[in-house]
Amino acid sequence: MKEKNIPISTLRRLPVYLHYLNSIKDKISNISATAIAEEFGLNDVQVRKDLGAVSGSGRPKTGYSVTELIAQLEEALGYGTKTKTILVGAGNLGKALLSYSGFADYGIDIIAAFDNNPALWGTFVGGKPILPDIDLEAVCRDKKIMLGIITVPVEHAQEICDRLVACGIRAIWNFAPTILRVPEGVMVENENLASSLAILCKHLREGSNGEDYLE
Amino acid sequence: MKEKNIPISTLRRLPVYLHYLNSIKDKISNISATAIAEEFGLNDVQVRKDLGAVSGSGRPKTGYSVTELIAQLEEALGYGTKTKTILVGAGNLGKALLSYSGFADYGIDIIAAFDNNPALWGTFVGGKPILPDIDLEAVCRDKKIMLGIITVPVEHAQEICDRLVACGIRAIWNFAPTILRVPEGVMVENENLASSLAILCKHLREGSNGEDYLE
DNA sequence: TAGATTGTTAATCGATTAACAATC
DNA sequence: TAGATTGTTAATCGATTAACAATC
Numbered sequence: 426m427k428e429k430n431i432p433i434s435t436l437r438r439l440p441v442y443l444h445y446l447n448s449i450k451d452k453i454s455n456i457s458a459t460a461i462a463e464e465f466g467l468n469d470v471q472v473r474k475d476l477g478a479v480s481g482s483g484r485p486k487t488g489y490s491v492t493e494l495i496a497q498l499e500e501a502l503g504y505g506t507k508t509k510t511i512l513v514g515a516g517n518l519g520k521a522l523l524s525y526s527g528f529a530d531y532g533i534d535i536i537a538a539f540d541n542n543p544a545l546w547g548t549f550v551g552g553k554p555i556l557p558d559i560d561l562e563a564v565c566r567d568k569k570i571m572l573g574i575i576t577v578p579v580e581h582a583q584e585i586c587d588r589l590v591a592c593g594i595r596a597i598w599n600f601a602p603t604i605l606r607v608p609e610g611v612m613v614e615n616e617n618l619a620s621s622l623a624i625l626c627k628h629l630r631e632g633s634n635g636e637d638y639l640e
Numbered sequence: 641m642k643e644k645n646i647p648i649s650t651l652r653r654l655p656v657y658l659h660y661l662n663s664i665k666d667k668i669s670n671i672s673a674t675a676i677a678e679e680f681g682l683n684d685v686q687v688r689k690d691l692g693a694v695s696g697s698g699r700p701k702t703g704y705s706v707t708e709l710i711a712q713l714e715e716a717l718g719y720g721t722k723t724k725t726i727l728v729g730a731g732n733l734g735k736a737l738l739s740y741s742g743f744a745d746y747g748i749d750i751i752a753a754f755d756n757n758p759a760l761w762g763t764f765v766g767g768k769p770i771l772p773d774i775d776l777e778a779v780c781r782d783k784k785i786m787l788g789i790i791t792v793p794v795e796h797a798q799e800i801c802d803r804l805v806a807c808g809i810r811a812i813w814n815f816a817p818t819i820l821r822v823p824e825g826v827m828v829e830n831e832n833l834a835s836s837l838a839i840l841c842k843h844l845r846e847g848s849n850g851e852d853y854l855e
Numbered sequence: 856t857a858g859a860t861t862g863t864t865a866a867t868c869g870a871t872t873a874a875c876a877a878t879c
Numbered sequence: 880t881a882g883a884t885t886g887t888t889a890a891t892c893g894a895t896t897a898a899c900a901a902t903c
Contacts, residue, residue, distance in 0.1 A: 434894060436842055440834040441819055444794065457860065465819040468896060470862090477862065485860045485902045508841050521736030531837045571844050579659065596840040604656055604680040612843040614836045619655040621829045622746045625811040626723050627651055628827040629786050649870060672884065683872060685886090692886065700878045700884045 457488035507534040514577035515540040524551040565592040672703035722749040729792030730755040739766040780807040
């Protein structure tokens with residue numbers, strides 16, 4: 426049993442490799458870690474280590490079988506076993522995520538969305554119903570929801586998070602620009618747009634201060 | 641001149657601190673790093689180091705002046721000097737980002753969006769015009785655009801990236817689930833939804849395999 | 856056999872945390 | 880003075896990269 430203890434940084438790159446392999450599988454049957462590294466501008470040892478965490482079936486001189494590698498990546502990422510998911514906060518961002526059909530390929534299945542705005546109750550976005558937020562607990566328990574997506578305004582994020590944790594959810598995907606407090610054993614993945622922008626804007630200002638770039 | 645060389649991990653937390661300070665500034669005038677750490681479940685030394693990178697005006701026993709700290713954070717994050725931005729790919733996600741009014745607070749100003757679908761040309765989303773993608777280069781050069789947001793399908797992402805880089809853009813916010821290759825001096829920040837989901841789903845499966853949680 | 860490629864062990868680097876001295 | 884708090888220096892931890900041995 427390899428399987429376990431894949432480093433988080435590795436896990437982040439696996440879906441990228443998988444997508445690439447799918448795009449070339451009809452053209453070539455074997456590929457080397459070096460070639461994949463080349464494609465994405467990564468270090469070749471890093472790619473080899475990443476693949477080693479899920480595969481171990483690479484062969485010197487020939488590399489990896491593309492179809493075998495695809496199967497191993499899909500297995501490791503758990504695509505195929507859909508994770509039952511709900512979304513809380515059907516504003517612009519929430520609706521966009523509901524409409525995004527790509528999630529089905531990534532191993533999650535959004536069962537329903539919740540909002541506190543009565544005007545939205547009973548409507549559908551991307552084929553998913555928007556329900557009153559007071560029904561949150563009942564639905565989560567009833568349908569054995571595993572993953573919660575938070576797209577509410579920042580001032581309600583912690584409260585929604587607490588309610589999700591209380592009904593057994595152990596993984597939260599947070600789009601509100603704050604750090605959520607959760608008990609041990611619950612994982613939060615932050616998609617903090619403000620943080621990302623801060624990094625990019627800082628880079629731009631430092632660049633124009635002189636330094637590296639001669640523009 | 642302190643200012644420079646703020647670690648990326650620190651930079652990611654600064655917008656979170658800033659938002660929190662704004663929410664309490666009417667209630668209290670001073671706050672300690674310890675109290676902020678408590679609020680977000682972080683290590684107090686970490687918060688002190690983060691604040692030290694932009695402030696240095698904390699005083700033993702009293703902590704930091706809230707208003708002073710807010711000013712220093714806004715200065716460091718460059719809020720106030722808007723970064724001219726364009727968005728490429730006005731699908732569901734692209735439109736959601738265009739409609740999101742919060743960006744104005746984060747120091748960027750989206751000037752226009754581009755798409756290759758003629759049906760969208762000339763329409764407005766969130767008050768921003770959607771233009772033909774062939775006009776990309778002209779607008780970028782003309783308006784001196786600094787930052788590009790990529791929300792096109794993954795198979796076009798690298799090509800759009802290359803075009804943006806070619807017309808002088810040095811910071812790219814990438815929502816396509818791939819790793820973009822860029823020359824030295826150009827920064828890419830990935831908002832890879834597939835990667836985030838991979839981490840969360842993996843956590844859920846490991847949890848239910850037994851291990852830590854006794855459910 | 857020679858060379859491409861894998862996979863492992865060791866070195867480096869950056870971020871977090873712990874220990875401690877300085878200060879109001 | 881005593882205690883809360885800051886800020887710095889050292890230790891730890893995880894991720895990346897370099898060096899190298901193994902193999903087809």
